[in-house]
Amino acid sequence: MTLSFSHCVLAAIGPALLLAPQARAADAAAGLMPGKTFKDCEDCQTMVVVPAGTFTMGSTREEREREGVPASFGDHEGPTVQITIARPFAIATTETTRAQFALFVKATNRPVPTVCANYNAEQDNWAGKEGNVANWQNPGFKQGDNHPAVCMSYVDASDYAAWMSKKTGFKYHVASEAQWEYVARAGTKTTRYWGENISQICKKANIMSTATFDAINKSEGWMDELVCTGTQSWTVPVASYDANPWGVYDMLGNVWEWVDDCATPDHTGMPTDGSARRDGDCTRRISKGGAFHSRVWLARPATRGGGQPGINRPAAAGIRIVREID
Amino acid sequence: MPQTVPPLFALLAIAGMIGTSSAAGADGGPQTPAVRTIVDCIGCPDMVVIPAGTATLGSTPEERARAGIVPVFGNREGPTYRATFARPYAIGRTEITRGQYRAFVDATRRPDPAGCGVHDPKTDTWGPLPGYSWRNPGFAQTDAHPAVCISYDDATAYARWLSAKTGHAYRIPSDAEWEYAARGGTATPWYWGAAPEEGCKLGNLLSSGTIAALGAPPSMADRFVCANARSFTVAVASYPPNPFGLYDMAGNAFEWAADCNSADNSDARADGSARMTGDCDRHYLKGGAFHTPFWLTRSAVRGAPLPADLHMFTIGFRVARSID
Numbered sequence: 001m002t003l004s005f006s007h008c009v010l011a012a013i014g015p016a017l018l019l020a021p022q023a024r025a026a027d028a029a030a031g032l033m034p035g036k037t038f039k040d041c042e043d044c045q046t047m048v049v050v051p052a053g054t055f056t057m058g059s060t061r062e063e064r065e066r067e068g069v070p071a072s073f074g075d076h077e078g079p080t081v082q083i084t085i086a087r088p089f090a091i092a093t094t095e096t097t098r099a100q101f102a103l104f105v106k107a108t109n110r111p112v113p114t115v116c117a118n119y120n121a122e123q124d125n126w127a128g129k130e131g132n133v134a135n136w137q138n139p140g141f142k143q144g145d146n147h148p149a150v151c152m153s154y155v156d157a158s159d160y161a162a163w164m165s166k167k168t169g170f171k172y173h174v175a176s177e178a179q180w181e182y183v184a185r186a187g188t189k190t191t192r193y194w195g196e197n198i199s200q201i202c203k204k205a206n207i208m209s210t211a212t213f214d215a216i217n218k219s220e221g222w223m224d225e226l227v228c229t230g231t232q233s234w235t236v237p238v239a240s241y242d243a244n245p246w247g248v249y250d251m252l253g254n255v256w257e258w259v260d261d262c263a264t265p266d267h268t269g270m271p272t273d274g275s276a277r278r279d280g281d282c283t284r285r286i287s288k289g290g291a292f293h294s295r296v297w298l299a300r301p302a303t304r305g306g307g308q309p310g311i312n313r314p315a316a317a318g319i320r321i322v323r324e325i326d
Numbered sequence: 327m328p329q330t331v332p333p334l335f336a337l338l339a340i341a342g343m344i345g346t347s348s349a350a351g352a353d354g355g356p357q358t359p360a361v362r363t364i365v366d367c368i369g370c371p372d373m374v375v376i377p378a379g380t381a382t383l384g385s386t387p388e389e390r391a392r393a394g395i396v397p398v399f400g401n402r403e404g405p406t407y408r409a410t411f412a413r414p415y416a417i418g419r420t421e422i423t424r425g426q427y428r429a430f431v432d433a434t435r436r437p438d439p440a441g442c443g444v445h446d447p448k449t450d451t452w453g454p455l456p457g458y459s460w461r462n463p464g465f466a467q468t469d470a471h472p473a474v475c476i477s478y479d480d481a482t483a484y485a486r487w488l489s490a491k492t493g494h495a496y497r498i499p500s501d502a503e504w505e506y507a508a509r510g511g512t513a514t515p516w517y518w519g520a521a522p523e524e525g526c527k528l529g530n531l532l533s534s535g536t537i538a539a540l541g542a543p544p545s546m547a548d549r550f551v552c553a554n555a556r557s558f559t560v561a562v563a564s565y566p567p568n569p570f571g572l573y574d575m576a577g578n579a580f581e582w583a584a585d586c587n588s589a590d591n592s593d594a595r596a597d598g599s600a601r602m603t604g605d606c607d608r609h610y611l612k613g614g615a616f617h618t619p620f621w622l623t624r625s626a627v628r629g630a631p632l633p634a635d636l637h638m639f640t641i642g643f644r645v646a647r648s649i650d
């Protein structure tokens with residue numbers, strides 16, 4: 001992305017003035033004010049414009065203690081860092097669906113993979129089963145076309161975004177971790193966007209339920225975990241639950257969403273402009289948001305998976321794309 | 327996994343003696359502090375001596391907001407108040423078991439209640455039904471499970487019987503005594519902290535097994551439960567004790583507090599004694615049970631006002647005793 005001269009000058013002045021009047025006028029002219037939804041083509045994903053702004057990324061020790069986040073996980077979430085998103089951007093209102101991913105596969109003759117790290121009942125883990133063919137078309141559980149595409153690798157996600165860019169002429173990306181968390185928080189300062197009422201999560205997100213627990217044969221690994229009563233075992237159609245205040249669905253739960261950042265142990269040295277980190281281990285990528293089989297404490301905006309090889313295809317991993325607004 | 331920590335120790339102690347024990351952590355980790363116990367007779371409840379002290383009881387609006395507690399319940403838990411226990415007292419190490427309750431019924435020829443409140447899956451309500459009692463609460467129990475279908479009147483009658491039998495002043499604990507003992511020196515919503523998650527390994531809280539056994543009632547949709555096959559009560563002391571050495575202060579069976587019902591804690595007594603004036607036709611419960619939403623198992627919870635002769639298949643009790 002090339003920055004105009006006025007952007008550079010304003011960046012030097014300070015965050016409060018970052019959204020230049022000229023830029024705002026240009027966005028307004030294009031109709032892309034925050035809250036506006038659009039599609040760049042008939043079968044493109046619906047995108048919503050989110051405002052420029054500042055937020056605190058990561059979690060405090062207090063939050064992690066309150067939520068019972070084990071240190072092995074939670075230590076990745078600190079220290080908190082102030083991020084300033086200088087320009088509005090657009091984010092897909094939903095996870096990329098199977099139908100949407102299928103269009104990409106068809107258009108690009110992309111081979112269908114043979115391996116997906118799905119639930120292995122014999123070993124009671126999520127490492128998949130040697131010799132078992134599994135992929136987004138057959139992840140080992142039932143899905144419809146409007147369910148999120150699963151068994152996605154980071155490479156699948158970034159290739160999909162690149163294809164979207166080529167197809168539309170706009171700049172699509174996998175969301176940066178900062179962009180992702182900014183949208184998941186949607187202008188709120190609480191642990192989750194609806195506030196601190198933790199049990200609301202059972203009505204707000206598709207996380208581990210009694211049905212999931214039953215479907216994985218009452219797995220020992222999940223025994224005595226806190227789950228929601230429910231009848232949905234795996235993914236649900238995107239946008240089955242309420243949107244967050246910015247009109248975005250399923251930021252928590254349903255599927256993990258890859259972000260663009262190279263893996264780092266924590267937020268130390270995080271760029272503060274909302275861009276993706278490039279200073280970590282770029283063979284590994286972070287994922288956010290928790291999924292249909294996640295424990296309660298995993299489904300928080302601050303949660304970041306510890307990072308894993310970007311070529312891995314976890315059964316519960318999907319895609320969330322963003323688009324630049326020029 | 328439930329573990330058996332030997333309350334049997336107390337049965338081996340000579341009646342009337344005060345003993346001391348310390349239980350190793352489940353994983354061989356740090357030892358729990360020494361627990362002083364009193365057993366006044368063979369078969370009497372194992373009583374734990376609770377140290378004198380001062381604590382803040384009740385809950386803050388922040389705690390209630392986080393727990394998602396409905397205001398009709400939540401406002402009863404506030405405001406927080408300071409209670410000072412000038413002298414040690416003793417409280418039951420466990421809920422009164424069915425075996426202990428049976429001894430009382432047999433000795434006093436106490437008639438069984440006309441019925442007991444159980445869950446009716448047809449209407450998804452919890453009304454009283456004839457034919458149910460502590461002998462048959464609608465699910466399988468052994469004599470080591472907590473006695474349930476116990477009314478406030480039953481509980482106080484048991485305490486009077488035990489007092490007459492032993493010559494010591496047994497009673498139902500006051501709300502403050504119960505909560506001070508449940509907190510075990512902690513100020514967090516549960517003695518284990520603020521995260522409900524950990525409760526699944528520390529007490530018999532609502533589980534997927536309960537939901538299945540109750541026929542997945544619509545009234546219990548979209549709420550937290552523990553993932554396990556347990557359905558109803560478990561034997562007392564199946565889970566680790568709290569910092570004071572007490573078992574099942576969160577979950578398993580609801581427990582009566584001695585206090586008369588009141589709107590909230592603004593009339594709480596600074597000396598930790600029970601409020602015995604006001605709405606004394608009704609009393610309330612502490613500790614939550616195997617079927618309650620998670621927020622009902624916090625230390626500060628005051629259950630809804632209930633008539634003294636109400637029997638429910640989730641309600642039991644434990645006793646307290648003054649130390650003279």
